[in-house]
Amino acid sequence: MGGNYTQLRFILLGITDTPWAQAPLFVLFLLIYIVTLVGNLGLMVLVWVTPSLHTPMYFFLTHFSLADVCYSTVISPKMLTDLLFGDKTISWAGCVTQFHLFALFVTAECHLLAAMAYDRHVAICHPLSYVLVVSSRACWQLVAWCYLVASLSALLYTGCTFGGSFCGPHHIDHFFCDASPVLRLVCSDTRGCEAAIFALAVANGLGTSVVILLSYGRILRAVLGTSSAPSRARAFRTCASHLASVAVFYGSLFFMYLQPASRHGSRDKVASVFYTVVSPMLNPFIYSLRNREVKAALGKCRRKVLNLCQEQRGAARGIREFWNGLGWKGP
Template sequence: MASSNLTTVTEFILMGFNDHPNMKIPLFLVFLGFYLISILGNVGMFILIQVDIQLHTPMYFFLSHLSLLDACYTSVITPQILATLTTSKTIISYCRCAAQFFFFTICAGTECFLLAVMAYDRYIAISSPLLYTVTMNPRICWALVLGAYICGVSGAILRTTCTFSLSFCDNNQINFFFCDLPPLLKLACSDTTNSEIVIVFFGNFVIVANALVILTSYLLIIKAILKVKSSGGRAKTFSTCASHLTAVALFFGTLIFMYIRSSSGKSLEEEKVVSVFYTVVIPMLNPLIYSLRNKDVKTAFTKITSRFQVLHSM
């Protein structure tokens, strides 16, 4: 508990970009562009999958939820970044900071589990193509997605409770651009040992467990692909996993750097850059990754565009 002569914090001041005052306008324009592209891309992908019956398959069902998560993910963080860039200092209340942390953690945790589910889906599609629609029926798909959301919410409740049960007093300046775990732990004036043990153990468990599921799925996928006789067939089969592998490498790579790698090897500036990457850049890149090399998505987009052109010309 804080000492009686310390003042309990009721609000925080986000100081993330004060080190670069001359860059605030260019950064504001860059982040605004990223945010608009991310929202248009992810919401557009979600709507496209919903309206085109050719995309009503398990793979695109999971992709639609990934797009929904990414839209929510970036919306929790990017508006706060834009607000921070428009003022000399951004004040955020204690409750709002806790809410931002909670929803951000839900999105990040759920995305970990959903990417693992998508890896399992690719394994079933490649190893048992004839039984794919039977194995991954709508009931199973919904169960897997709901399981991902439940795990994400449960983890967020645990991490938020552990973090905001700490005492914050006197110093309320967060040298970051949103309420993330590392700067909050540094700011706490009570003993963080027990909270850190629980948070770090659970966070590492979630990342490592889902990474192992993904790794195992792809080892089995490689084993199944090696059974394909023609080299062209092997390349075509594995190409269906390329987009997912790219998304996994980007997302888990940044999470491992941010939360698992030893803090002694990281600077605050590195943490800021990496956190921008996985909260702003990756949600923008995912719809591009899944659409640029995907013929089904391109075909669906062309059909929708053609319908709008026909309606507009009538």
């Protein structure tokens, strides 16, 4: 791959080089990362422990939340340590690993979004055959396909990005190792790699977005054809939430990867913040907290926790009364 890079180290220039902005940005992104972890992991646990949520839609949602947690964790901890300590160096192997995992989980999320749209399409347009079409086996096959395509695409992305010769300087004008800023450091001709990355972005991004748009187009046609106002309102709420998340995620991705590398600039950092930091935090709220089934499951879990606490307090009170009856004055 153009030489021995075991000793090569890159320097990430970060989001900003303004000293007074480092601490506020660290606090902001730390809070966002904590909310991302709590929201997505909490949603996954809630689905696992609630039998009423053991449906294909929430099965896909748990994998979607897992992808959010994974690719956010690939980016955020390194960014936070850079903001806190100012040591923005990263080894060549670390840079390759970060980009590969990032490409893997982001691509998987694109295909999971398409699978979720297909699930909603079958549920609304073909409700009588939903159980047969979106069976447990079909769900696992769709998820396996998402990860398989993502794994192959990530290998190609990584090979195209890090396959050239790095002659220096090794300053990456970004807060993580992304394709465009890394390619600007390559001394050899990168036009072939840029074309390959663009083609992969089109295949994964536009391909999955077409599936989403076609699915929701058929959903819209089916909903407009029904005479039940509550059903229409419920379907429109589902579509609006999903499409809002799709718009944030795909909009920033298309801005980043569906343009020539020569046109990339400082605005890339702003777009990258949306799909690496903000979007994973918003998804649990968009997909779950506005959903009545999830709200009901949260209410049941809350009541169970409160009942358990009351039982524990009652048991503790009974123990104190027992010892008091024996003449022992406890605390």
